[in-house]
Amino acid sequence: MPDITKKYTNGEVTIVWKPAVCIHSTICWKAATDLPQVFNPFIxxxxxxxxxxxxxxxxxxxxxxxxxxxxxxxxxxxxxxL
Ligand code: SF4
Structure with a gap:
């Protein structure tokens, strides 16, 4: 897989995601019961x-x-x- 880095920000913090490193544990979305609006791999x-x-x-x-x-x-x- 190519070395892709994606970034997502709320203006204050920037989330960095490296798909090639992801082991698809699903912890960030299935287990994130209080953040379903943030992590959703289907959209x-x-x-x-x-x-x-x-x-x-x-x-x-x-x-x-x-x-x-x-x-x-x-x-x-x-x-x-700075
Ligand atoms: S928590 Fe799991 S699914 Fe989410 S980015 Fe990390 S390894 Fe991938």
């Missing part, structure tokens, strides 16, 4: 980051067992620079 885009708070998104991303989902906070300092 496009499959992640709607703008429909949840940053805290809830990060909580769910941390449960991804493969590392396919990661995140960064928008406008966060990188190497001491």
């Amino acid at each position: 496009k885009p499959w992640i709607k980051a703008e429909t949840a708070t940053t805290e809830k998104l990060i909580e769910q991303i941390k449960k991804c067992p493969s590392g396919a989902l990661s995140f960064y906070i928008n406008n966060e300092m990188v190497n001491g620079q």
Whole structure:
């Protein structure tokens, strides 16, 4: 699979998804009973980051067992620079 990286943001946090790394555990959508509006692989885009708070998104991303989902906070300092 090509090395594709997709990004989805709610303006505050950006979710990074690497499909080649995803092991299809379904944890992010089947187990995310409180975030069905965010993760839905049956519609496009499959992640709607703008429909949840940053805290809830990060909580769910941390449960991804493969590392396919990661995140960064928008406008966060990188190497001491904005
Ligand atoms: S939790 Fe991670 S590994 Fe599992 S389906 Fe979602 S993105 Fe893929």
